Amino acid sequence: MTARLKTVAGILIVAILLFPLYWMINASLQPSGALLKPDPDWFPAGGTLDGYRKALSTQGPNLLSSIVVALGTVAVSLALALPAAYALARLKVRGGPVFVFVLLIVQMIPGIVMANALYTVFGNLGLIDNYFGLVLADTTATLPFAILVLRAFMISIPRELTEASRMDGAGHWRTFFSIILPVGRNAVVTAGLFSFLFAWADFLFAVTLTTGQSFEPITVGIYRFVGNQSTEWNSIMATAVLAAVPAAVLLVVAQRRIVAGLTGGAVKD
Amino acid sequence: MTLAAARILSVPQSTRPPRRGDRFVAWAFLLPASAYVVVFFGYPLVANVAMSAQDYTVRSFYTGDAPFVGFGNYTAVFGNPLFPASAVNTILFTAGSLFFQFGIGLALAVFFNGRFLGSTLLRSLLLLPWLLPLVVSGAVWRWMFDQDHGVLNAALRTVGIDAVPWLTSTSWALPAVILTNIWIGIPFNLVILHGGLRAIPASLHEAAELDGARPWQRFRHVTWPLLRPVTGIVLMLGLIYTIKVFDVIMVVTGGGPANATQTLTTWSYQLSFQDFAFGQGAAAGNILILLASVFGLLYLRSARASLAAS
Numbered sequence: 001m002t003a004r005l006k007t008v009a010g011i012l013i014v015a016i017l018l019f020p021l022y023w024m025i026n027a028s029l030q031p032s033g034a035l036l037k038p039d040p041d042w043f044p045a046g047g048t049l050d051g052y053r054k055a056l057s058t059q060g061p062n063l064l065s066s067i068v069v070a071l072g073t074v075a076v077s078l079a080l081a082l083p084a085a086y087a088l089a090r091l092k093v094r095g096g097p098v099f100v101f102v103l104l105i106v107q108m109i110p111g112i113v114m115a116n117a118l119y120t121v122f123g124n125l126g127l128i129d130n131y132f133g134l135v136l137a138d139t140t141a142t143l144p145f146a147i148l149v150l151r152a153f154m155i156s157i158p159r160e161l162t163e164a165s166r167m168d169g170a171g172h173w174r175t176f177f178s179i180i181l182p183v184g185r186n187a188v189v190t191a192g193l194f195s196f197l198f199a200w201a202d203f204l205f206a207v208t209l210t211t212g213q214s215f216e217p218i219t220v221g222i223y224r225f226v227g228n229q230s231t232e233w234n235s236i237m238a239t240a241v242l243a244a245v246p247a248a249v250l251l252v253v254a255q256r257r258i259v260a261g262l263t264g265g266a267v268k269d
Numbered sequence: 270m271t272l273a274a275a276r277i278l279s280v281p282q283s284t285r286p287p288r289r290g291d292r293f294v295a296w297a298f299l300l301p302a303s304a305y306v307v308v309f310f311g312y313p314l315v316a317n318v319a320m321s322a323q324d325y326t327v328r329s330f331y332t333g334d335a336p337f338v339g340f341g342n343y344t345a346v347f348g349n350p351l352f353p354a355s356a357v358n359t360i361l362f363t364a365g366s367l368f369f370q371f372g373i374g375l376a377l378a379v380f381f382n383g384r385f386l387g388s389t390l391l392r393s394l395l396l397l398p399w400l401l402p403l404v405v406s407g408a409v410w411r412w413m414f415d416q417d418h419g420v421l422n423a424a425l426r427t428v429g430i431d432a433v434p435w436l437t438s439t440s441w442a443l444p445a446v447i448l449t450n451i452w453i454g455i456p457f458n459l460v461i462l463h464g465g466l467r468a469i470p471a472s473l474h475e476a477a478e479l480d481g482a483r484p485w486q487r488f489r490h491v492t493w494p495l496l497r498p499v500t501g502i503v504l505m506l507g508l509i510y511t512i513k514v515f516d517v518i519m520v521v522t523g524g525g526p527a528n529a530t531q532t533l534t535t536w537s538y539q540l541s542f543q544d545f546a547f548g549q550g551a552a553a554g555n556i557l558i559l560l561a562s563v564f565g566l567l568y569l570r571s572a573r574a575s576l577a578a579s
Contacts, residue, residue, distance in 0.1 A: 006385040014391045020452065021397065021419055023407045041422050092296035093396030097301060106310040106567040110513035112344035112537050115315035116547065117320065123330050139308050147302060172294045193447040203516040208542055219404040223520055226408050233412050238403045247400035251393070264410065 024244075026066035028052065028237040034235045051234030054240075059239045065131075066200055066243075069217055072135035073199035074192050075140040081191060085150035086176050090162060094148060100151070103144040105113040115139055115208040122209055137205040142195040151196075153187035193250055200246050218243050295456060301377070314558075320551035327545045342552040349529060351536055351551075358443060359532040362518075363511045365447040371504060373451070374458025380465045381459070392463065399456035409521030410449040411436065414521070427535070439529035440523050447532050450517050458503055465499030466492065499570075505568035509561055533557050 016155075027035055028051045029044035046095045088096050118137055119128070127133030157180065181188065206217040212224070222243060225236050270284040294429070321342050323335035346352055398406060412436035413420050434444045455475045469492060477487045515534050518524060524531040526541060533553060541550025 001384040003383075006380075006383055007387050008392045010381070010385065012386060013380070014394050015394060017452070018397065020406070020409045020413060023413060024405075027412060036418055038417070038423075040418065040420055074512050077322065080302045080305055081299040087295045087298035091291055091298065093295040093299055094294075096299075099299070099306075102306065102310075104305065104569070105562075105565065107510050108561050109310065109314070110534060110554065110557045110561055112513070112534050112541075113317050113558055114309070114313045115552075116537070116541050116554055117316040117552050118309075119541070120316065120320070120325070120330070120547065121312070136309065139305070143305060143433070144375060172291075172298070176298075197400065200271065202401070202406070203404050203519070207519075208538075219402055219516075221406050222404050226411060226520060227523065233415075233418070236408060237412060242407045244405050247397065247402070251397055252398055 003063070007192070021244075024240055025235045027233055028055075028235075028241045030234055032232045032234045036231065051232075051238035054232065054235035055238035058235070058246060059218060059221045059242070061223070062218045063242060064214050065215040066218040068131060069134050069138065069202075069206075071198040072131065072198045073138045073142055074195045076135055076139050077146045077195040078188065078192055080139070081150055082141055082181070082188070083176070084147050085154055086180055088147070089151045089154035090180075091156075100148070106140075107144045107247035111141070111204045115204055118205075119208055127209075129210050131215070134205060134209055134217070135165075135199075137209055138199040138202050140179055141198045141202065141205075145198075146191040146195055149191050150184070150187055153184055157183055193254055197246060197250060200243075282528075293301070304579055309420070317551045317558075320548055321555050324547050325547040325551070329547070338548065342546075346556070348548055349456075350533060351453040354528060355531040355533050355536040358530060359441060359512060359534075362447055362450070362514070362530075362532055363508060365444075366450045366511050366514075369451045370454035370458050370507060371500075373394050374455050374503075375462050375500075377455070377459045377490070379460035381463060393447050395459060396456045398453055398497045399460075403453065403516035406453050407517050410452070411521050414445055434460065436522055437526055438526050442526055442529045444519050446521050448543060450511070450514060450520055451565075453517065453529075454507060454511070458507070461503045464501060465496050469495045501571040502568070505564065505571055508564050509568060512560055512564070513557065525558055533560075 010151065026042070026044050029047035029049070030041060031048050032052055034041060087093050088100060093099075114137070122128050122130075122133050125133075127136070139192075162175050162179055165179050172179065201219065202217070203219040203223065206220045207223065210216060210220065212220070216224075218239070222236070222239055225239060230236060274474075294458060305490050318336075321336060323329075324338045324341070325402070329335040337363065357513070359519070377395070382390050414431055416422060416437060420437065425431070433441055434546040434560065473491050474487055478492050478528035482490065512532075513534050517537050518530055518532060519538075522530040524535045534557060537548050537550050537557060539550075540553055541547050
């Protein structure tokens, strides 16, 4: 196959695999009545933003709730992961390797098990329907990953850099804040972006640890919207488009880091 | 995510003797994260085992009283006709998803490994389905599966095939959720396998080509054996991830119709959060953990083995 033919085939493959996303955008731009015709319109000709208006009016608060939860999860994850990664990468801790092993293992625990147990504890502590409670629960999905990514990066920082700072009399805190954090900015951004995306996409903890009485994350909003046997597919799809925006933004701004984060550097690219 | 495993296990530890006082500082840095791990991973695991031996219901929340029932919950779970049904569904869902995700992902990885205009851009576009919230993907597929207005049946109609009751028929619902999950999993397989392919020296292919090996022979006897460690990791991670899939099934079918797409994960959710039989939900969850940890250990072993080999 010639290179040009391969490009054509490649475009075709991408078009087929990304068709569901096109179909989501297409439906989001049509009037709800047009979606119930026997033969669908393949292009949103005569498009309308009605779907988005309805989406924002009913799901707008849920989008905001999800932003709050996701940002909170980023803050908590980084606050816990950064010092831990530094200790594991740079300071000799007895039990450090065991801790790393534990982090690998706990990532495999099915979320439903955690939700089951957390629900009973959170019920007693009043953390159901609570932003902070949901942030703490979502951190279970982000913390092991954040520590492992940050640790892998900090190991790669030349030892001379931190040694020099220590020689000059800087303590561990000073070295951590003045050397490690600035040098490791990229790794911190990667860990932060992924934490945001995990928490934004979380459905399991959102649906088990909130009841919808005070706030509702967007994933639960979409789930209930779809589950109501609603025929307003245009506004459902408009909500889906809005919920997909962070993923698309992440792909554009951090494509390389995604692959690096996905493989954790294990497979050389 | 856990591919980081391979990296961690391979990083050499420095042997510089620790300074005095360093150990205390190190603990101070590590303390918040380890406290979190104990409370949010350790406690739920223990609590779940305890709950699975108790008759834990809604009333228990108010009275704080949950009578000990020994293996009662496990007997109830194993005796429930939904247990074999959801176990079989879990196996079919996992096997079906993995087989096609891996097959298609591998084919695409080989294809995009060739150098041509736009290959990098096109490959990165394919990541999008993997980055989307699963609920979004689920909602989109549910719309496409819609029996009267969905695009899949509209396409089938144009070639003269009758509408398929994707989500309302007990025999079509499971294939439908598997199809959705395959679509979600392709990018992951593609990216990791592509990384594995890139690590194979081009000189080996050239040598085989000089010896007169055809493309298929080159793949079968050069690429495939050298890719084996990576394929092991991809399949194992895919397995660990797939047996606990929740979001996709909940949004597309909710486990229905008539429990046709109920897996151990969604059933555990239903026991706890819809039937409010938290003890039985915990028991089902523990069975799931047992499954996940068997495969998890297999994964860690293969990750170690593949590192030792490389």
